[in-house]
Amino acid sequence: MKNKNLAVPAALASMICVQGGASLAKRLFPALGAIGTSTLRIGLSAVILYFINRPKFRSFSKKQWLYCAIYGLGIAAMNLIFYMAIQRIPLGLGVTIEFVGPLFLALVLSRKLLDIVWAMLACAGILLIVPWGTGDLDLLGLFLAFLAGAFWALYIIMGGKVSKVMNSKDAVSTGMLIAAAFIIPFAIWDGQLAKITPLLFAQGLGVAILSSALPFSLDMVALKQLPAKTFSILTSLQPAFAALSGLLFLHETLTGLQWLSIACVVMASIGTTLFSRNH
Secondary structure (H helix, E strand, O other): HHHHHHHHHHHHHHHHHHHHHHHHHHHHHHHHHHHHHHOOOOOOOHHHHHHHHOOHHHOOHHHHHHHHHHHHHHHHHHHHHHHHHHHHOOOOHHHHHHHHHHHHHHHHOOOHHHHHHHHHHHHHHHEEEHHOOOOOOOHHHHHHHHHHHHHHHHHHHHHHHHHHHHHHHHHHHHHHHHHHHHHHHHHHOOHHHHHHOOHHHHHHHHHHHHHHHHHHHHHHHHHHHHOHHHHHHHHHHHHHHHHHHHHHOOOOOOOOHHHHHHHHHHHHHHHHHOOOOOO
């Protein structure tokens, strides 16, 4: 019961860490670019988690390795593509568009009509936040955010699966190492990591702790206790945290209509959480 009581607070704490880390990461883009920043984040997170958790690789079964590999691929792709998206569009907008992944997952897993109503409200919020009528519509940025959302859904699914077949600490540590191995070739091709200074490294370490090491560990606590559908809708609070983080740390402003869209997404999250409490 104690662990179940920690599931929702763990998910909320994870979101706060992720969006604070994303704001810090975006400050590194001018120096390291999206690929370099993402690689620094994933690589340092993998090292931190490995030395903290010391996963027992030799004891893993083939099934555990397979699940960790897919989980790690989801982490790498989700983060790399998302950073490429928010390099082009505001943080709050990027996170809200990215939410289409968990939203679609919630619709697929839904078993009640009321769940679909809440998901549709969240969908309306996503449609409202896109600046359709302006000349500032960055189609590539929006596409990358949608693509990151697909890998976010994969991350949720595989996080739930891998947490059921092995120790959560071993799973998240191994997943991060696999993610680092996947993303490093992109960084070598990009060449931006050669520009790292001690200050940039220290900032990257902060991003790694806030955006990966802490939240992915917290997500494992939540995913072990919550159904994938409930976790997916809970994460709809991400746009609100992202918009506030972007406003406070990056001075990125949104229109009144875009704030209304975030309210729709948050209302859908609250509604689903309340009415799914006993399921």
